[in-house]
Amino acid sequence: MNKLSSGLIGLGALAGVTPALALEQVLIDTDKPAQNWSIDSKQLGIETDKPFSITVRTLHGGRQEGVSLIDIDNGSMRITVVPTRGMNVLRAVAGDVKLGWDSPVDEVVNPAFIELNSRNGLGWLEGFNELVTRCGYEWIGHPGLDNGELLTLHGRASNIPASKVTLSIDEKPPYTIRLKGELKEKAFKKVDFAITTELATDPGSLRFTLNDTLTNEGDYSQEYQVLYHNNFGPPLLGQGSRFVAPLKQVSPFNEKARAELSSWQDYRGPTEGYDETVYNLVPYGDDQGNTLAVLHNAAGDLGIAVDFNTNQLPVFSLWKNTxxxxxxxxxxxxxxxxxxxNRSLQRPLNLVPTIGPKEQRNFQVGFSLLPKKENIEAALKKIDEIQAGRGIEVKEAPLVKLDKN
Amino acid sequence: MNKLSSGLIGLGALAGVTPALALEQVLIDTDKPAQNWSIDSKQLGIETDKPFSITVRTLHGGRQEGVSLIDIDNGSMRITVVPTRGMNVLRAVAGDVKLGWDSPVDEVVNPAFIELNSRNGLGWLEGFNELVTRCGYEWIGHPGLDNGELLTLHGRASNIPASKVTLSIDEKPPYTIRLKGELKEKAFKKVDFAITTELATDPGSLRFTLNDTLTNEGDYSQEYQVLYHNNFGPPLLGQGSRFVAPLKQVSPFNEKARAELSSWQDYRGPTEGYDETVYNLVPYGDDQGNTLAVLHNAAGDLGIAVDFNTNQLPVFSLWKNTxxxxxxxxxxxxxxxxxxxNRSLQRPLNLVPTIGPKEQRNFQVGFSLLPKKENIEAALKKIDEIQAGRGIEVKEAPLVKLDKN
Amino acid sequence: MNKLSSGLIGLGALAGVTPALALEQVLIDTDKPAQNWSIDSKQLGIETDKPFSITVRTLHGGRQEGVSLIDIDNGSMRITVVPTRGMNVLRAVAGDVKLGWDSPVDEVVNPAFIELNSRNGLGWLEGFNELVTRCGYEWIGHPGLDNGELLTLHGRASNIPASKVTLSIDEKPPYTIRLKGELKEKAFKKVDFAITTELATDPGSLRFTLNDTLTNEGDYSQEYQVLYHNNFGPPLLGQGSRFVAPLKQVSPFNEKARAELSSWQDYRGPTEGYDETVYNLVPYGDDQGNTLAVLHNAAGDLGIAVDFNTNQLPVFSLWKNTxxxxxxxxxxxxxxxxxxxNRSLQRPLNLVPTIGPKEQRNFQVGFSLLPKKENIEAALKKIDEIQAGRGIEVKEAPLVKLDKN
Structure with missing residues (x-):
């Protein structure tokens, strides 16, 4: 607890001062630009099975000029967070397994260079490449007019730079590493949202969790929407990969998805001209609403479990862009x-909730890499337990009749 | 005149060189980025009743990344200017009195992160939080189509970073402090405006003035519009606060304002669901066109006088967002x-002036904090003198018939 | 080859290491921000008739905050490249002759401050001031709807900052100086283009060449368009200046140009109210498709030759904005x-080519200043040879019937 690099304060070393933390470091703030910086477990005097480190760096050139990245290497998994893009998780790499995907967008694009309103509201696509892309909070969904206003694809959250970013590390085992970032989604007369995001992971773990809180700082009730666009490519995704979750209902997003409804849980390999199909799912949760969804490869020996709570996040989109x-x-x-x-189409479905003045909404999403057959079997067993033998209602027709599929 | 920090030149100390200035310092220029910097009266060897200082700093994180602020503390009032946002005045604070207001937009937003065209032309609202927000100069007003082109709310001035910023301090009493910034509002074939802005204040004073010059650098006459969006919240604004000005005419902006026409000079306290009412005023000026408008609190012992010239700025909007x-x-x-x-609606009112090639228009606006009853009484007396017993024409109907109020 | 400034490596000095280069220096990259930097022939130990130098600097203030400029002074001509704006060539100055023009837009505008979608798709005009402005590559042309999507004026290339910029200098005479920059024009599901740009010039020369390669990195064929918007003002342009090229066909862009068709090759002096006329040309090339176009002054003793290849760039717009x-x-x-x-109008003309997956298209454009009568005569002779006595088809009617001229 004493090999600190100059300028760092090992809070745990100071008697009586926030004794629960080994480190609390502001990385970005009003008076503190993001700067190249790193810390590791050795410097902190923390002994863990595998050493961990956190690194801050800034990208240059192209449309990524000025974008900050924070790499949290917990010893088993290196998780890369993008403060400049809504604290999105760019990727998480454990050995030769990468959580995330290869988008044609290979820069981490600074929102300063994006016009969300371009391409008829599809400007968001010019920056889309993350493992976790936050969508919201004023709206999510496809672009289109709602009450005469063009809502751009999936809202603004991913294109809001975090205004204060803080790293903390617990003083005691498991020495949990926490990265917090604040987002402000504000416009006079329109919206007054503050979002506190947190990513937490334990040294040596193959898991990280997001713990986000939306606060309506305004004096009026406001509609809001949120969606965690969690995206996975190979090696988790491949021909014969399979999606499993405890479900009350499944329906195709549109007519195209309807045509493949019988195989909605199964994945094709890369398929020329496929574009995408989307399925609307209504998950079951346990008594507390806790639930999970699993994606695993064809061999059933590599997968991911995404856990969340149906009281917070009641519906689920399965996007199959194979x-x-x-x-x-x-x-x-x-x-x-x-x-x-589009938001205009979700009001009749009762999927545009409101948040009262000063109210908060908490959203927790966990990501567990399942590296072995037994991990996947355990996750599938949990899903079975939540399903509890109940049938899945399969709706043949999309919930919404779209003009264009 | 000799205790200068290294690198600074006290011009007054140099015989024959611009003897009128104690300091002339370029703060931002093509080859000079904004940098943390400060100077004070002591360093300049200037003795005033109250010491003054000027500080330059840069904000980081969130949508305010890279925004420069200049604080001019004249000893009695600390005035904060935002070069990155059209030399707007963020706030002016004198003791426990703040000129300005608390917008839900609590960041000072870098224009790089704003799409003025978003929200059907209301993107401007994502950065609106200043005491003085410059509106113009190609157009001002509500968003909407004019000749088939979407004009965004209140023009672009506030979202143009100043291209050269210079601080100067007079060598002799009252040691006037001047901050100049240049704005370029240019687009090939569309507009060729240069705006020189100046904020001046005297050490120890509760007053500052803006002295702006619009130049049409183009070869063609061009329409222009300008509006000083000067915004005041508590403690000046409160239940029972009152607005007074010498006036020729008052009319409601729309049907909603018409319904409260009888109390247009009086303010409500914070009122849930009120939104806003706006009144269109035509002020009287004195022989030279000089005039003023006063806002004071219910007790009549705290107020602000905004002075201007009706030859430069012939009309006045009173925006009551209580x-x-x-x-x-x-x-x-x-x-x-x-x-x-919207500009399209103001042409028939003859409120879209033109500026010829190479012509200039000067706009001067003064802000005097009125800290005591006698200051307010003196200001009201001046208003009375300008009004000179003439009646105010009260138009019941809005000047423009709007589809939507 | 040995008087290197510290930190630089004269590659030619290292036996066996890229022996063809005297210098290879990355100026901007993911981990390397643009920084003030310069090198000259003396430092490199290269002896040329006229010393050369390359300088990197960054602009500040206004809408040019953070824009990088690279000046290549080859001893005879100083060429200024803007990495932040698609590697455009701002200007090239040889003695008292300037290639380029004086736009009302006198800042070099950072794309972060431009909304291409503003002004009904004319936002591009807020940054337009270069000698060479790259247009493309997803589309070029006037703004307007194509398949229901607003295409903004002349595409995005000029508003994409270069993501990697490299300077190299050949080890052997003529010690060619090369500046490469990479552009990424990407959007998920929409476009996956990479453009490698190169500007090359030889010390002491009055010529530079562009050598650009567009790669479709995507898996699908894609439409593309490219146009080199090469712009010249005085002293090349003036009353009585003349345009000459070997041509198969000429037609007026619109009805306004049709009215002046008889004098399409001749230039007016500055003419109030003229706006612009545009002529659509189809050039002839030689056996390899190589061709050139010449603009020369009235005296015929100063001109520019722009050479290109009709297999790469089959058509030509002559824009007369006098x-x-x-x-x-x-x-x-x-x-x-x-x-x-607009792209929608060019498909029927077969002027919207496609590029297959992983395919490349090369575009080479050369710029030779013609400082003397004999240079111009030689260029005109070359044009004559390519024309080879064939007549020019003059189409009276515009190829496209526009609603609005």
Whole structure:
């Protein structure tokens, strides 16, 4: 607890001062620009099975000029967070397994260079390449007019730079590493949201969790929507990969998805001209609403479990973008308050919740890499237990009749 | 005149070189980025009743990344200017009195992160939080189509970073402090405006003035509009606060304002669901066109006088946004060339002036804090003198028939 | 080859290491921000008739905050490249001759401050002021709807900052100086283009060449368009200046140009109210498709030759913007894949080519200053040889019937 690099304060070393933390370091703030910086477990005098480190760096050139990245290497998994893009998780790499995907967008694009309103509201696509892309909070969903206003694809959250970013490390085992970032989604007369995001992971673990709190700082009730666009490519995704979750209902997003409804849980390999199919799912949770969704490979020996709470995130979009690798071979496991229709189409579905003045909404999403057959079997068993023998209602027709599929 | 920090040149100390200035310092220029910097009266060897200082700093994180602020503390009032946002005045604080207001937008937003065209032309609202927000110069007013082109709310001036910023301090009493910044509002074939802005204040004073010059650098006559969106919240604004000005005419902006026409000079306290009412005023000036408008609190012992010239700024919008504090409890005292209708609606009112090639227009606006009853009484007396017993024409109907109020 | 400034490596000095280069220096990259830097022939130990130098600097203030410029002074001509704006060539100055023009836009505008979608898709005009402005690559042409999507003026290339910029200098005479920059024009599901740009010039020369390669990195065929918007003002352009090229066909862009068809090769002096006329040209090339276009002054003793290849760039727009100097007195010599109509109007003309997956297209454009009568005569002779006595088909009617001229 004493080999600190100059300028760092090992809080645990100071008697009586926030004794629960070994480190609390502001990385970005009003008076503190993001700067190249790193710390590791050795410097902190923390002994763990595998040493961990956190690194801050800034990207230059192209449309990524000025973008900050924070790499949290917990010893088993290196998780890369993008403060400049809504604290999104760019990727998480454990050995030769990468959580995330290969988007044609290979820069980490600074929102300063994006016009969300371009391409008829599809400007968001010019920056989309993360493992976890936050969608919200004023709205999510496809672009289109709602009350005469063009809502751009999936809202603004991913294009809001975090205004204060803080790293903390617990003083005691498991020495949990926490990275907090604050987002402000504000416009006079329109919206007054503050979002506190937190990513937590334990040294040596193959898991990280997001713990986000939306606060309506305004004096009026406000509609909101949130969706975690969690995106996975190979090696988790491949021909014969399979999606499993405890479900009350499944329905196709549109007519195209309806045509493949019988195989909605199964994945194709990269398929030329496939584009995408999307399924709207209503998950079951346990008594507390806790639930999970699993994606695993064909061999059943590598997978991911995404856990969340149906009281917070009641619906789920399964995005199957099994087009060619170059086009972006990827699937989205997307718990949310809402499906991916334009907001105007979700009000009749009661999927546009409101948040009262000063109210808060908490959203917790966990990501566990399942590296072995037994991990997957355990996760599937948990799913079975939540399903508890209940049938899945399969709706043949999309919930919404779209003009264009 | 000799205790200068290294690198600074006290011009007054150099015989024959611009003897009128104690300091002339370029703060931002093509080859000079904004950098943390400060100077004070002591360093300059200037003795005033109250010491003054000027500080330059840069904000980081969130949507305010890279925004520069210049604080001019004249000893009695600390005035904060935002070069990155059109040399707007963020706030002015004198003791426990703040000129300005609390917008839900609590960052000072870098224009790089704003799409003025978003929200159907209301993107401007994502950065609106200043005491003085410059509106113009190509157009001002509500968003909407004019000749088939979407004009965004209140023009671009506030989202243009100043291209050269210079601080100067007079060598002799009252040692006037001047901050100049240049704005370029240019687009090939569309507009060729240069705006020189100046903020001046004297050490120890409760007053500052803006002295702006618009130059049409183009070879063609061009329409222009300008409006000083001067915004005040508590403690000046409160239940029973009152607005007074010498006036020729008052009319409601729209049907909603018409319903409260009888109490147009009086303010409500924070009122849930109130939104805003706006009144269109035509002020009287004195022989030279000089005039003023006063806002004072219910007790009549704290107020502000905004002075301007009706030859430069012939009309005035009174914006009464007495909604809840969280929504933004604020009133705007807004002299301008025009009201706040879309430009297309102001041509018939003859409120879209033109500026010939190479012509200039000067706009001077003064802000005097009125800290005592006698200051307010003196200001009201001046208003009375200008009014000179003439009646105010009260138009019941809005000047413009709007489809939507 | 040995007087290197510290930190630089004269590659030629290292036996066996890239022996063809005297210098290879990355100026901007993911981990390397643009920084003030310079090198000259003396430092490199290279002896040329005229010493050369390359300088990197960054602009500050206004809408040019953070824009990088690279000046290549080859001893005879100083060429200024803007990495932040698509590797455009801002200007090239040889003695008292400037290639380029004086736009009302006198800042070099950072794309972060431009909304291409503003002004109904004319936002591009807020940054337009270069000698060479790259247009493309997803589309070029006038703004307007194509398949229901607003295409903004002349595409995005000029508003994409280069993501990796490298300077190299050949080890052997003529010690060619090369500046490479990479552009990424990417959007998930929409476009996956990479463009490698290169500008090359030899010390002491009055010529530079562009050598650009567009790669479709995607898995699908894609439409593309490219146009080199090469812009020249005085002293090349003036009353009586003349345009000459070997041509198969000429037609007026619109009805306004049709009215002046008889004098399409001749230039007016600055003309109030003129705005612009545009002519669509189809050039002849030699056996290899190589061709050139010449603009020369009235005296015929100063000109420019723009050479290109008709297999790469089959059509040519002649933009005659001979309005007043203040408005922008300029002509564009613009070889391209396409004319300047909206993309939707060029498909019927077969001027919207496609590029297959992983395919490349090369575009080479050379710029030779013609400082003397004999240079111009030689260029005109070359044009004559390519024309080879064939007649020019003059089409009276525009190829496209526009609603609005």
């Amino acid at each position: 087009d060619t690798k170059g086009q972006g071979y990827v699937t989205g496991l997307e718990p949310g308050t809402s499906f991916s229709y | 909604d809840t504090k969280g929504q933004g409890y604020v009133t705007g005292l807004e002299p301008g060339t025009s009201f706040s209708y | 309005d007043t100097k203040g408005q922008g007195y300029v002509t564009g010599l613009e070889p391209g894949t396409s004319f300047s109509y």
